[in-house]
Amino acid sequence: MIHLTALALYGVAFALWLRSFLSGSAVPAAALAGGAAGAGVAFHFVGLASFSVESGTLPLAGLGPSLSSLALLLGGGLVSVALRGEEASRIGLLLTPVILVLQGTAIIVGIFPTSPTGLSGWFVVHVALALLGFQGLAIAAAAGALYLLQFQELKGRRFGRIARFVPPLAFLDRLVAVGLAVGASAMTGSLVLGWIWTRGQGGILSLGDPKIVWALLSWGVLWITLSTRFLGAHRGIRSARLSVAGFALVVTVYLALRIASGTAGRFL
């Protein structure tokens, strides 16, 4: 029930941002949207905290719990951006649909513990960092998409509803940079920990393992996109494009690997 409430609140937030965008009148709908998203995060946190208390394990293993945790991280990221002001919060227009898909999928597949024993500390940190990496990429992609939209409007000398709603280019560019930096660092940490943990267990890291492929792809996307901020000209537009494309690639590859893996074995 709590998870459904969180989902509904995220839905309300999205509807308010969408209404604000379509009507061309930012206040007060957009201001309320930030509040709804914050309430959604609060309920979501309580839901996952209850899961942890009841199951004695963190919601980081299994498809449902990990998707829900990623949705919570994204929600938390959105709220921290929204604290910078109502205009900054409008990135929620693109982030809340992602959160809705993640949380909705988690609810459908079920948020229940899959590990009969507790999770090791290594595993917890490894997965948490990986989720943080994906959070960074998602925020960078949402900011990048809005950057591209605003860029086209201003370049085309259109100063209408879209240009007024979307945050300024400089803010979006900074958000892309921060998202990529956090994501790349976290993902690197996750991979390193994963490698250390696997070697410590006597395991083998195989490039045939879908998890490894996807993790390396995600890591590569983050670092390649981040590198465009330091090399060459027009960093803003280039990193925005690559963030959006990279996010789309990561999601597409995830879905493809998931489908290819089928129900046999555990991809994620």
Added chain:
Amino acid sequence: MSAAPGRTVEWPAPPETGGDRDEARPARRIEEGLLLVGVSHHTAPLEIRERLALDAAGVEEVLAGLESLPSVAEAVVLSTCNRTEAYVVPAGGRQGGIGDPDPGAVARDAERVLARCAPFPLPSLEPHLFRDRGPGVARHLFQVAAGVDSLVLGEAEIQGQVREALERATRNGIRRSMAGPVAHRLFEMALRVGGRVRSETGLGRGSGSVASVAVDLARRVFGPLRGRRVLVVGAGAHSELLVRALVREGVRGGIVVNRNLERATPLAALLGGIAVPLEDIAHALRDVDIVLCSTASRTPLLTHATFRDAFPRGGPRRPLLLIDLAVPRDVDPSIGDLPDVFLYNVDDLQSILDEHRARREEELPAAHRLVEDQLGEFLRWWSARSSASRIRLMRAAADRSREEELERVLRRLPGLTGRDREEIEAFSRRLANKILHGPTRLLREQAGDREGTGGEEGGGPWE
């Protein structure tokens, strides 16, 4: 006009300012109690308005002039670049045996004061004056405060000017306060409806001038402008307007480029930057975020060659906003095709302004509804105030009669004890209160019933 359905506003009794002109002021119609004279951009050309645009000292002179008129009880003077208006409440009540002054005469006196203080010959001023009385005065002020009557629809500056006008009319240590209970209520309601229109409608949204469009564009690209650097090409009036607008937003430091360095220096000082000759324009381009161009050059000053000199590696490496107000253009239009360059010319800015104006005009019906709602509240307040005056007068007259009759009775009954006298006096008071209770309630109900009729004053049982 009609008040909002089902809404009754109870206003507290207006504050009494004291003094001969306020005591025992009889109830009267709003048409006799509220006057307006002035000029605005609707009625007078700029050369007339600029003569009448009063600074603080000028407003003070007009207020002092109005204070010297026995026929004026309250006055507030609103003077901006687009209007100079005097809101006047005529004196009422018996003054040395003279009755209420004729509102028309009061208005003419106020016009003479305005003309004298401008100074401007009254016969030349008269064709440009507009006058109003009664509810129209309140409606006009509410529209002014809401920005509905402004040259730039929805502009916000007028709200502060209305507040300042009220503050100036209060006591200043030399003259008495010219803003009494009526002026205070009127102007406070004007400020309230101005705030509501700006927050509840889109009337105040969007830029109203070329300078504000330029600032908005800069904010869309860079966010807050504090710390951004600007290059100004040309040191004319247009450039100065834009620079002032940007400096208000926190832009500091930059470069002014002009053929004549002497003309560029004051503008550079305003910007907190430096002035350089035109030949250094390419070098100046490198470290700025915003470029403003407004020269009289017949050929473009910023060309691809200039940009190649400024940016050898092919264009700026971060967003650069160029605003070209010159005709013929100072910037080669194809510069706008470079990545990260946002180029706007005078036509682009004008079309943005036109779009903003059209959107604001769509909000006018909603703004007018709010103004009419507020007017309804003001008229209900006026009605209740008039009713309170009538009740006071009625009670005062009844009390005089009671005291006369009590004295007559007590003279005829010389043998009464002190306690008996007190009992009879208390009886007379109770009887008078009971008799007056019905008429008092009727007067109050009449004041409340006027919600559906716009609060227009009408006759009561004692008129």
